[in-house]
Amino acid sequence: MSEKFSFQVLAECSQTKARAGLFLTPHGIVETPRFMPVGTLANVKTITTAQLGETGAQMVLANTYHLHLQPGEAIVAKAGGLHSFMQWHGPMLTDSGGFQVFSLSELRQVTDEGVTFRSPRDGQVINITPEKSIQIQNTLGADVIMAFDECPPYPASRTAVEAATNRTYQWLERCIATHQRQDQALFGIVQGGIHLDLRAQAAQALAKLNLPGYAIGGVSVGEPPELIHQIVKATAPFLPREKPRYLMGVGTYREMAQAVAAGVDVFDCVIPTRLARHGAALVQQGNRWNLKNAQFREDFTPLDETCPCYTCQSFTRAYLCHLVRSHEILAYTLLSIHNITELVRFTQRMRQAILSDRFTTEFAFWLTEEVN
Numbered sequence: 245m246s247e248k249f250s251f252q253v254l255a256e257c258s259q260t261k262a263r264a265g266l267f268l269t270p271h272g273i274v275e276t277p278r279f280m281p282v283g284t285l286a287n288v289k290t291i292t293t294a295q296l297g298e299t300g301a302q303m304v305l306a307n308t309y310h311l312h313l314q315p316g317e318a319i320v321a322k323a324g325g326l327h328s329f330m331q332w333h334g335p336m337l338t339d340s341g342g343f344q345v346f347s348l349s350e351l352r353q354v355t356d357e358g359v360t361f362r363s364p365r366d367g368q369v370i371n372i373t374p375e376k377s378i379q380i381q382n383t384l385g386a387d388v389i390m391a392f393d394e395c396p397p398y399p400a401s402r403t404a405v406e407a408a409t410n411r412t413y414q415w416l417e418r419c420i421a422t423h424q425r426q427d428q429a430l431f432g433i434v435q436g437g438i439h440l441d442l443r444a445q446a447a448q449a450l451a452k453l454n455l456p457g458y459a460i461g462g463v464s465v466g467e468p469p470e471l472i473h474q475i476v477k478a479t480a481p482f483l484p485r486e487k488p489r490y491l492m493g494v495g496t497y498r499e500m501a502q503a504v505a506a507g508v509d510v511f512d513c514v515i516p517t518r519l520a521r522h523g524a525a526l527v528q529q530g531n532r533w534n535l536k537n538a539q540f541r542e543d544f545t546p547l548d549e550t551c552p553c554y555t556c557q558s559f560t561r562a563y564l565c566h567l568v569r570s571h572e573i574l575a576y577t578l579l580s581i582h583n584i585t586e587l588v589r590f591t592q593r594m595r596q597a598i599l600s601d602r603f604t605t606e607f608a609f610w611l612t613e614e615v616n
C-alpha cells in the first residue's frame with residue numbers, strides 16, 4: 245500500500261471474525277465498520293454535503309458510469325476533481341462502472357477487450373475497457389477506485405459465472421497496469437456468483453496481488469439474502485487480514501451485521517435515500533415506516549427520540565407526514581438525513597461493540613439466522 249493509505253485493525257471480536265479498524269486515506273480516516281452513502285451523480289440525492297457530514301458518514305461513493313455520461317470526467321477534472329466539484333472534503337470512492345454497464349445499459353457486447361453499449365441518455369455507442377474505466381477514475385480523482393469487473397446476473401449458469409470470474413481477474417491485471425496515481429488506492433473485486441468454490445478461488449488469486457483493499461461484488465443482484473451471508477463467509481477468510489474489505493451494494497441490518505461477523509469493514513447501498521424518496525423512514529433497527537400513514541397525522545413526537553440527526557432533533561412525525569402527503573421536496577431531504585444517520589449509527593454501534601468485545605451479545609438478534 246502506498247504511504248498515503250493504511251489500514252489498521254484495532255480490535256477483533258473473540259467469537260467471530262468481526263474487527264474494528266482505521267482506514268487512512270489522503271482525505272481523512274474511515275473508522276470501520278462503516279456504512280458509506282451513495283452519491284451517484286456527485287451528490288447524495290436531496291441533501292447537501294454539509295448535511296451529509298452531520299450524518300456521521302465518513303466516506304462517500306460516486307458512480308463512474310453515471311459521471312462519464314454526465315457531465316463527463318473532463319469537466320469534473322476542470323473543476324479540480326470530484327472532491328472540489330461536489331464540495332465533499334472527506335474520503336471518496338468511485339465504482340468502476342462495471343455493475344452499471346451490466347445492469348443498466350442495453351445492447352451490450354462483452355468481449356475480452358471490454359464492453360460496448362448504448363448510452364441510455366442519447367443512444368450513443370460507448371466502449372468501456374478496464375483501461376478506460378481506470379483512466380476515467382484517475383481523472384475523477386476519488387481516494388479509492390475500483391477495478392472494472394464483469395458482474396454476472398442472478399441466476400446464471402455456472403459456466404457463465406466461471407467465465408465472468410476469469411475475465412474479471414484478467415481485467416484486474418489490466419487495471420493494475422493502467423493505474424497511475426499514487427494518491428488513489430485501487431481495490432480488486434471478487435466475483436464468483438453464488439458458487440462458493442469459485443468465490444474462494446477468486447479471493448485467493450486476488451489476495452496474491454497485494455492490493456490496498458478488496459471488495460466482494462456481484463451480490464445483491466436478486467439472490468435470496470441468506471446467500472449473501474454464505475458468499476461473504478466463503479470469501480472473506482481468503483482476503484488478507486491487514487487490508488480493508490468492502491461488501492458492495494449491501495445496506496440492510498442483518499446482512500451488514502452478518503458480514504461484519506465474517507470480517508467485512510465497509511458497505512454501501514442506495515437504500516436510505518431511495519426509501520426517503522418513497523416517504524419511508526428506517527427506525528428502531530430495521531423497521532420501515534411509511535410516513536404517509538394516517539397514524540402519524542397527529543403524532544407530535546420525533547421520528548426516533550434517541551436519534552441525534554437534525555430531522556429527529558427538530559421535527560415531529562406529524563410534520564414529516566404532512567410534507568410527505570404534500571409531496572414537498574423537504575420531506576425527502578429530512579428523511580434522507582435521518583435514514584443515512586440511522587444506518588451509519590448502526591455500523592458505529594457495531595464498531596463500539598467490537599472495541600469492547602460485546603459484539604456477539606449486543607448484536608445477537610442480527611447474528612442468528614432468520615427464522616420465518
Ligand SMILES: [Zn+2]
Nearest residue numbers: 551553556582
Ligand atoms: Zn434521526
